[in-house]
Amino acid sequence: MKRPVAAFAGLGTYSPGKILTNADFERMLDTSDTWIRERTGIRERHIAGPDETVAVMAREASLLALQEAGLAPTDLDGIIVSTATPDRPLPSAACDLQALLGATNAAAFDIGAACSGWLYALLVGESLLASGFAKRLLVVGSEKLSAITDYTDRSTAVLFGDGAGAAVLTASDGTRGIIAGHLKSDGRLAELLYRPGGGSVAPPSEQMLKDRSYFIKMAGREVFKSAVRSMADAADRALEQAGITGEQVDLMIPHQANIRIIEATAEHAHIPMERVFINVDRFGNTSSASIPLALDEARRAGLVKPGMTILLVAFGAGFTWGSILLRW
Numbered sequence: 001m002k003r004p005v006a007a008f009a010g011l012g013t014y015s016p017g018k019i020l021t022n023a024d025f026e027r028m029l030d031t032s033d034t035w036i037r038e039r040t041g042i043r044e045r046h047i048a049g050p051d052e053t054v055a056v057m058a059r060e061a062s063l064l065a066l067q068e069a070g071l072a073p074t075d076l077d078g079i080i081v082s083t084a085t086p087d088r089p090l091p092s093a094a095c096d097l098q099a100l101l102g103a104t105n106a107a108a109f110d111i112g113a114a115c116s117g118w119l120y121a122l123l124v125g126e127s128l129l130a131s132g133f134a135k136r137l138l139v140v141g142s143e144k145l146s147a148i149t150d151y152t153d154r155s156t157a158v159l160f161g162d163g164a165g166a167a168v169l170t171a172s173d174g175t176r177g178i179i180a181g182h183l184k185s186d187g188r189l190a191e192l193l194y195r196p197g198g199g200s201v202a203p204p205s206e207q208m209l210k211d212r213s214y215f216i217k218m219a220g221r222e223v224f225k226s227a228v229r230s231m232a233d234a235a236d237r238a239l240e241q242a243g244i245t246g247e248q249v250d251l252m253i254p255h256q257a258n259i260r261i262i263e264a265t266a267e268h269a270h271i272p273m274e275r276v277f278i279n280v281d282r283f284g285n286t287s288s289a290s291i292p293l294a295l296d297e298a299r300r301a302g303l304v305k306p307g308m309t310i311l312l313v314a315f316g317a318g319f320t321w322g323s324i325l326l327r328w
């Protein structure tokens, strides 16, 4: 097991107050609460209002993380934001967040790895600490998926929610922090889960709103199968690196996309469901905000204790996937 170089000094989250329930979807689309719960495990999701931008949600989560770390925004030397839904195409969400925080001493940039993005950002952050480039980093997942969700498409509309989570990452004392990490991608599968329009190949147009190509498209069944396979593999890799088995994991915090994907991953890794934290029922899939939102909620519920071994595991568009083992 490697000696950790990066550890969490603070964690914070933000969830919009507006909630969209399955009953709301029953009024909007040809769907049912039973179908949604049985196929996904989702009951409701938080939806951002016009003033709850990706940068604003990120700021709220970041201020809580900084407060816990006992740091001011000006103490940060780096800000990494993972998002698939930046407030505007240019500049990065991280630069918008930097301005809102007044974090004038930081280098700020975004990471694009969809739902796996927060794990990508944490491992990039770990490398920046290990190389000596940075000493105090903010690593954020902030998403406004409602902005790119097609609310006329029942197969995707019911899945997504909004929110943000942030961690302050600093040098480890050598006992706690990131003890293993694995990242992988397969861009050949990009068009199974993507947004065809709105980029530089197909700039926004009226036609795009009519044919719905501005919004997320997904081949649900194929994505489901790949997610199960990839999250299982990611869990194996982190456990192998650390030289432990699933039985030795105290808590698994998976990406919250679908309860059936989570159950399959846990079963593969031999982690009983009592040691898996789930909040997909109340948040839906918040992409790269989902793991920090779940980790923070688990912590506030008293489920995270010093010395625990925690497995984070994610899968997302790209396809991208990954895992991190933490000694808390």
Ligand SMILES: CC(C)(COP(=O)(O)OP(=O)(O)OC[C@H]1O[C@@H](n2cnc3c(N)ncnc32)[C@H](O)[C@@H]1OP(=O)(O)O)[C@@H](O)C(=O)NCCC(=O)NCCS
Pocket: 030, 031, 032, 035, 036, 039, 040, 115, 154, 155, 156, 158, 218, 219, 220, 221, 222, 223, 224, 227, 257, 258, 285, 315, 316, 317
């Ligand atoms: C989206 C998902 C829940 C659909 O479940 P599924 O069992 O695969 O269902 P299918 O897509 O095969 O569709 C089965 C039927 O349900 C219907 N259906 C789809 N969404 C529905 C909804 N919200 N309500 C009712 N029926 C719905 C389909 O139209 C289809 O009907 P048909 O048989 O008449 O054509 C599932 O595929 C899934 O979770 N995929 C992974 C999604 C994900 O997590 N993506 C993010 C990864 S980070």
